[in-house]
Amino acid sequence: KAGVTQTPRYLIKTRGQQVTLSCSPISGHRSVSWYQQTPGQGLQFLFEYFSETQRNKGNFPGRFSGRQFSNSRSEMNVSTLELGDSALYLCASSPGIRDAATPYGYTFGSGTRLTVV
Amino acid sequence: AQTVTQSQPEMSVQEAETVTLSCTYDTSESNYYLFWYKQPPSRQMILVIRQEAYKQQNATENRFSVNFQKAAKSFSLKISDSQLGDTAMYFCAASGSRLTFGEGTQLTVNP
Numbered sequence: 470k471a472g473v474t475q476t477p478r479y480l481i482k483t484r485g486q487q488v489t490l491s492c493s494p495i496s497g498h499r500s501v502s503w504y505q506q507t508p509g510q511g512l513q514f515l516f517e518y519f520s521e522t523q524r525n526k527g528n529f530p531g532r533f534s535g536r537q538f539s540n541s542r543s544e545m546n547v548s549t550l551e552l553g554d555s556a557l558y559l560c561a562s563s564p565g566i567r568d569a570a571t572p573y574g575y576t577f578g579s580g581t582r583l584t585v586v
Numbered sequence: 587a588q589t590v591t592q593s594q595p596e597m598s599v600q601e602a603e604t605v606t607l608s609c610t611y612d613t614s615e616s617n618y619y620l621f622w623y624k625q626p627p628s629r630q631m632i633l634v635i636r637q638e639a640y641k642q643q644n645a646t647e648n649r650f651s652v653n654f655q656k657a658a659k660s661f662s663l664k665i666s667d668s669q670l671g672d673t674a675m676y677f678c679a680a681s682g683s684r685l686t687f688g689e690g691t692q693l694t695v696n697p
Binding site for chain 2: 559578
């Protein structure tokens with residue numbers, strides 16, 4: 470069973486540009502969540518998509534957006550890049566909508582390392 | 587809102603010894619799950635162990651075990667017989683509509 474696939478692995482962009490990151494979840498998983506990981510802020514939740522609908526959103530500016538397609542693949546877009554957007558962006562998939570009593574965690578991809586110069 | 591706190595940014599241990607990583611959390615949920623994830627230099631986050639809050643028995647997975655103190659909202663991870671491959675960042679997480687992660691503890695296993 471293939472894992473969570475994130476592309477590209479590495480990306481270098483210039484301030485002001487936009488970027489699109491891609492995530493393919495495990496086959497059969499319908500929920501995709503995105504996290505930003507930086508040394509200073511740790512893992513911060515961006516948003517979650519389930520069945521092509523955004524179910525949950527973290528505290529990030531509107532420059533960060535995402536979408537999910539009918540095959541559960543998800544893309545994340547960051548517009549007008551800033552130096553502070555340099556981070557590892559992790560995608561995580563899970564079978565369905567979760568709550569506190571959901572016994573399973575996430576399955577993560579290997580991330581996309583974004584560097585903004 | 588849930589919070590998860592890991593107060594040890596870095597720890598080190600000698601190969602074959604035992605180490606304990608600390609985690610405290612806060613949640614308003616009555617039933618919930620707690621997780622420990624490992625992130626080696628390859629960046630892949632790997633689930634190490636999980637604990638259901640309703641279960642009093644501490645979870646164990648081979649060399650990894652937890653000490654779950656529900657009243658104290660404490661969830662520590664014990665790694666026995668540490669191996670070089672255990673070198674990684676370890677994250678504690680609490681379940682909810684999303685997973686809430688702690689700041690992480692960088693564990694280095696020295697030969």
